[in-house]
Amino acid sequence: MAPFSRRQVLGAGLGSAALGVLSGCTTPGTTSVNAAPTIPPAHGETVKLTYWSWLKDLQKVADIWNAQHPGVHVEAVWIPSGNSGGYPKMYSALAAGGGPDIAQIEMRTIPEFMLVNGLVDLSRYGAEKHADKFDRTLWNQVSFVDGVYGIPQDSGPMATFYQPKLFAKAGGTPPTTWGEWAELARELRRRHIYIDCFPLSDASVFCSLAEQAGARWFKPTNDGWAVNMTDPATMRVAKFFDKAIDDDLVTTKFEPYSPGWFAAASKGNLASITSASWGDALIEGVSGGSGKWKVAPMPTWDDDGYGSSQLGGSTAAVLANSQHPKEALEFAVWMCSSREGIDALITHCGIGWSPTPDYIGAPRQKPSKFFSGQKYNEKVFVPAAKQQNPDWSWWPITQQSFSILSDEFRHKASGKKLVDCVAAAEKHIMAAFKDKGLSIRKERA
Amino acid sequence: MSVQTTTGTAAETRHDDSGRRPARRRGGAVRRAPWLLLAPFLLLFLFTFILPIITAIGSSFVKVSRSGLFGEDGVTSRFAWFDNYAKALADGNFVASIWRMFLFGIVQVPIMIVAATVLALLLESASAKWPGLFRAAFFLPYGIPGVIATILWSFLYVPGLSPIIDAAKWMGLDVDFLGSGTVLWSIANIVTWSYTGYNMLIIIAQLKSIPGELYEAARVDGASPWRIARSIQIPLIAPALVLTTVFSIIGTLQLFAEPQVLQSVAPAIDSQYTPNLSAYTTAFSYNDYNVAAAQAVLIAVVAFVLSFGFLRLTNRKSS
Numbered sequence: 001m002a003p004f005s006r007r008q009v010l011g012a013g014l015g016s017a018a019l020g021v022l023s024g025c026t027t028p029g030t031t032s033v034n035a036a037p038t039i040p041p042a043h044g045e046t047v048k049l050t051y052w053s054w055l056k057d058l059q060k061v062a063d064i065w066n067a068q069h070p071g072v073h074v075e076a077v078w079i080p081s082g083n084s085g086g087y088p089k090m091y092s093a094l095a096a097g098g099g100p101d102i103a104q105i106e107m108r109t110i111p112e113f114m115l116v117n118g119l120v121d122l123s124r125y126g127a128e129k130h131a132d133k134f135d136r137t138l139w140n141q142v143s144f145v146d147g148v149y150g151i152p153q154d155s156g157p158m159a160t161f162y163q164p165k166l167f168a169k170a171g172g173t174p175p176t177t178w179g180e181w182a183e184l185a186r187e188l189r190r191r192h193i194y195i196d197c198f199p200l201s202d203a204s205v206f207c208s209l210a211e212q213a214g215a216r217w218f219k220p221t222n223d224g225w226a227v228n229m230t231d232p233a234t235m236r237v238a239k240f241f242d243k244a245i246d247d248d249l250v251t252t253k254f255e256p257y258s259p260g261w262f263a264a265a266s267k268g269n270l271a272s273i274t275s276a277s278w279g280d281a282l283i284e285g286v287s288g289g290s291g292k293w294k295v296a297p298m299p300t301w302d303d304d305g306y307g308s309s310q311l312g313g314s315t316a317a318v319l320a321n322s323q324h325p326k327e328a329l330e331f332a333v334w335m336c337s338s339r340e341g342i343d344a345l346i347t348h349c350g351i352g353w354s355p356t357p358d359y360i361g362a363p364r365q366k367p368s369k370f371f372s373g374q375k376y377n378e379k380v381f382v383p384a385a386k387q388q389n390p391d392w393s394w395w396p397i398t399q400q401s402f403s404i405l406s407d408e409f410r411h412k413a414s415g416k417k418l419v420d421c422v423a424a425a426e427k428h429i430m431a432a433f434k435d436k437g438l439s440i441r442k443e444r445a
Numbered sequence: 446m447s448v449q450t451t452t453g454t455a456a457e458t459r460h461d462d463s464g465r466r467p468a469r470r471r472g473g474a475v476r477r478a479p480w481l482l483l484a485p486f487l488l489l490f491l492f493t494f495i496l497p498i499i500t501a502i503g504s505s506f507v508k509v510s511r512s513g514l515f516g517e518d519g520v521t522s523r524f525a526w527f528d529n530y531a532k533a534l535a536d537g538n539f540v541a542s543i544w545r546m547f548l549f550g551i552v553q554v555p556i557m558i559v560a561a562t563v564l565a566l567l568l569e570s571a572s573a574k575w576p577g578l579f580r581a582a583f584f585l586p587y588g589i590p591g592v593i594a595t596i597l598w599s600f601l602y603v604p605g606l607s608p609i610i611d612a613a614k615w616m617g618l619d620v621d622f623l624g625s626g627t628v629l630w631s632i633a634n635i636v637t638w639s640y641t642g643y644n645m646l647i648i649i650a651q652l653k654s655i656p657g658e659l660y661e662a663a664r665v666d667g668a669s670p671w672r673i674a675r676s677i678q679i680p681l682i683a684p685a686l687v688l689t690t691v692f693s694i695i696g697t698l699q700l701f702a703e704p705q706v707l708q709s710v711a712p713a714i715d716s717q718y719t720p721n722l723s724a725y726t727t728a729f730s731y732n733d734y735n736v737a738a739a740q741a742v743l744i745a746v747v748a749f750v751l752s753f754g755f756l757r758l759t760n761r762k763s764s
Contacts, residue, residue: 032517083729083730087729088728088729091732112732114517115511115515115516115732116516116732117520144514144515145514145517199712200712201708201712201714201715220514224514252712253604253623253712254604254710254712255709255710255712258603258709258710259599259600259603259605259606259710260603260604260605260606263603263604263605264605267605269605396514396515396516397731399730399731400730400731400732403716403730406716407538407715407716407717410712410713410715413712413713414625432731435532435733436509436510436511436516436733437510437511437512437516437521438511438512438513439512
């Protein structure tokens with residue numbers, strides 16, 4: 001072996017470095033799998049599907065399917081949840097030409113994956129014929145242009161979790177309108193209790209409230225995206241919470257389900273929280289809270305808007321490099337809409353609200369000891385799931401948009417009005433759209 | 446030559462004694478040996494250090510744009526010169542995060558270095574009791590990962606959980622560790638707590654290398670312990686002080702884990718609170734790897750300029 005000269009080593013180094021630069025420059029995801037011919041279902045051989053998800057014990061759910069379908073074997077792989085590492089992992093797998101067949105992707109993140117050509121259009125494999133098994137609102141959120149890009153897996157219809165004793169102290173029962181809510185909040189403040197917190201650092205809650213009031217921030221149109229974040233519905237919510245924060249009716253010191261929140265809730269300094277159905281599992285973590293909580297429908301804007309809203313929710317989407325999209329679709333539909341699939345997801349994975357309007361899952365039909373023996377799932381969340389804003393649709397840079405909006409909301413602490421924060425955020429978000437090359441225009445109201 | 450026994454086989458060694466030609470072959474082996482021994486390191490160094498840096502620099506010059514609603518009408522990437530750098534610098538939040546770290550460094554680094562020096566001098570003084578025990582105790586926080594340390598501290602910062610806040614309320618004081626004006630210093634406290642002991646150890650190592658005769662001579666001349674510290678110890682540990690300061694300057698600009706973890710309890714920490722947090726957000730929340738690469742390069746340049754500026758400053762002073 002000849003000795004390496006310094007020059008040779010340097011040369012080899014620069015050579016591989018140049019290779020690295022070149023591979024860094026090629027942009028993955030420039031071709032769409034949905035333009036290629038569809039992949040026919042496999043015949044004879046056993047199909048192996050991998051499913052990346054951050055749900056615990058998902059393999060137990062897959063095993064039920066595997067036992068019934070010897071031809072299609074599903075293997076679940078646990079990954080960190082979306083923004084804490086799961087998505088970057090999926091993006092890099094896609095960029096490298098690999099990745100799982102199915103992945104758990106949040107409803108609002110579907111368009112971001114479409115942006116990197118990461119998803120299979122399931123309508124090409126017959127997804128439409130399953131549409132009636134799913135909640136219409138959720139189905140609309142996975143349908144874009146003429147395609148279907150994921151199977152709704154869980155959702156989060158909203159309601160108000162409250163402590164009846166604290167409400168009674170202020171002479172109140174659960175408020176049915178936001179006006180009553182503000183009055184009750186004022187009474188509670190006289191007793192040093194907050195009715196709820198308003199998270200300035202997580203704009204998705206505000207987004208859900210605007211949705212309830214009837215907002216529709218983004219619309220895909222033939223000539224690009226139309227945005228309207230300053231419509232009357234959103235401005236109404238922003239003005240309402242501007243006043244609520246200025247009058248000290250809600251606290252902005254902590255976020256829902258943070259350590260500070262749990263401390264306040266267990267000490268009786270926080271009377272209620274308007275949140276999604278999956279909040280029940282978290283609220284059960286309030287120490288000494290058993291039997292002290294109940295659930296009521298969320299307050300409404302008496303003359304306008306919808307009865308409830310949605311917060312959170314994810315899908316089982318088929319990723320672009322899957323070799324068996326047809327089988328993957330069948331499994332996803334089974335898991336998310338069959339009775340045994342839903343029950344298994346609730347029992348083993350503690351998943352959120354069922355995406356089918358017909359079946360909420362056997363474990364959710366029993367009365368809850370923690371929530372004062374109330375059958376709140378049937379009484380409150382079943383109607384809430386039907387009263388969501390059906391027109392809402394997500395857009396390609398939701399994560400960035402929520403970051404921008406949250407960063408604006410933080411200025412509320414130094415006196416800026418939420419109304420102005422939303423308007424400023426809209427401008428930044430439009431700039432971010434244009435920056436990616438996407439066309440966007442302000443909708444004329 | 447001692448290499449003979451380590452590189453040559455017995456047969457070769459016998460030949461080596463007899464002629465010139467094998468000696469040249471042995472010379473080849475000698476030349477080869479360092480490269481062979483270094484190869485594993487060099488490969489790792491190349492693939493995990495040099496290559497990523499070059500890739501980052503390369504990708505910071507590329508711009509990707511998409512057309513259509515979801516990029517379905519085509520994706521193009523082109524060489525963009527300094528567009529990404531311009532964009533990073535036009536981002537008020539990113540620039541603000543660098544200034545924020547500047548303010549942080551100006552306050553936190555001197556406090557930490559002074560504290561580390563004082564602790565080191567106290568532990569190395571003749572009258573110190575159980576120096577080994579205390580050295581270990583002061584160093585202990587460094588053994589706790591930043592993430593865990595931040596979680597621990599956050600329980601002392603969160604109202605409703607914190608005994609400190611409760612005690613302050615008792616005395617009629619209303620303290621808020623997580624407010625927009627105070628949270629930076631709450632982070633500084635965690636960092637100081639974590640790294641003072643580490644810096645102290647580096648300084649102690651240098652203190653130990655001061656020869657005993659110097660102390661003896663000083664004592665014979667009647668120097669007080671304070672005088673010894675001022676005129677002998679501090680000048681002689683100057684290199685350690687410079688080193689720890691440079692490390693701390695670089696560490697300040699790379700601050701990431703503490704603010705990221707504290708974010709979950711401190712609404713005042715935004716997604717671009719520190720330069721590294723900003724690059725992380727740009728890359729993984731915004732999916733804009735190119736601008737994130739430009740930000741990363743800018744952070745490296747600023748760290749380079751600051752640490753070399755500091756070295757120049759101290760070198761000029763000493764010469």
